[in-house]
Amino acid sequence: RPRARARRMRLLLAAGVEWFSGGLKFGCTECGRCCKMDGDVWLAPEEVIAIAAHLRLDESEFRSTYTRRRIRDWACLKQSASVPGRGCVFFDEASNQCGIYEARPVQCSTYPFWPSLLVSEDDWEEEAVAPDDHPDPEARRWSLEEGGCEGIRPDAPLVDAATIRQKRDAARRHWRRFPGFFIKRDTWYL
Numbered sequence: 001r002p003r004a005r006a007r008r009m010r011l012l013l014a015a016g017v018e019w020f021s022g023g024l025k026f027g028c029t030e031c032g033r034c035c036k037m038d039g040d041v042w043l044a045p046e047e048v049i050a051i052a053a054h055l056r057l058d059e060s061e062f063r064s065t066y067t068r069r070r071i072r073d074w075a076c077l078k079q080s081a082s083v084p085g086r087g088c089v090f091f092d093e094a095s096n097q098c099g100i101y102e103a104r105p106v107q108c109s110t111y112p113f114w115p116s117l118l119v120s121e122d123d124w125e126e127e128a129v130a131p132d133d134h135p136d137p138e139a140r141r142w143s144l145e146e147g148g149c150e151g152i153r154p155d156a157p158l159v160d161a162a163t164i165r166q167k168r169d170a171a172r173r174h175w176r177r178f179p180g181f182f183i184k185r186d187t188w189y190l
Helices: 002-014 045-054 058-065 121-127 161-177 180-187
Strands: 067-071 074-077
Touching: 045 058, 067 161
Parallel strands: none
Antiparallel strands: 067 074
């Protein structure tokens, strides 16, 4: 079966057909777990400006308060103070909400439709996890080490291929613009 799937993927790619052309089942459950992952969220210069404006801060105050690293005009968000070394500084554990949702970064607004998760159906399915209350004790669950998305599920709404392409392409453009070659090569995948 894996060999047949690989062959089918090669044929589809050669024909220019995306494996998700019929859409994908996804519906955010607002669990907040994608915001709790240990990882870098890199902001493009225009995102820094937009988020600073959203918070009614000037750009330098935003950078000094909420970012921890800089490469050219790009900035990396600090991680949560409530859980050291884990999660986004803007994730509010009490409300389980993003504090900058209306101005959230491309990296956040495009998940889980990142290019790396749309390479194949296997990659997409590998990102899926069952919610904690799922009846099957053997089902893969979210963990801080492995991550995953419980919004990828059979009963979720169907997201059309055009929307998926738009989000994937936005994530790809964002990643390609980022000036940190070694970071992209070694640690930051979209």
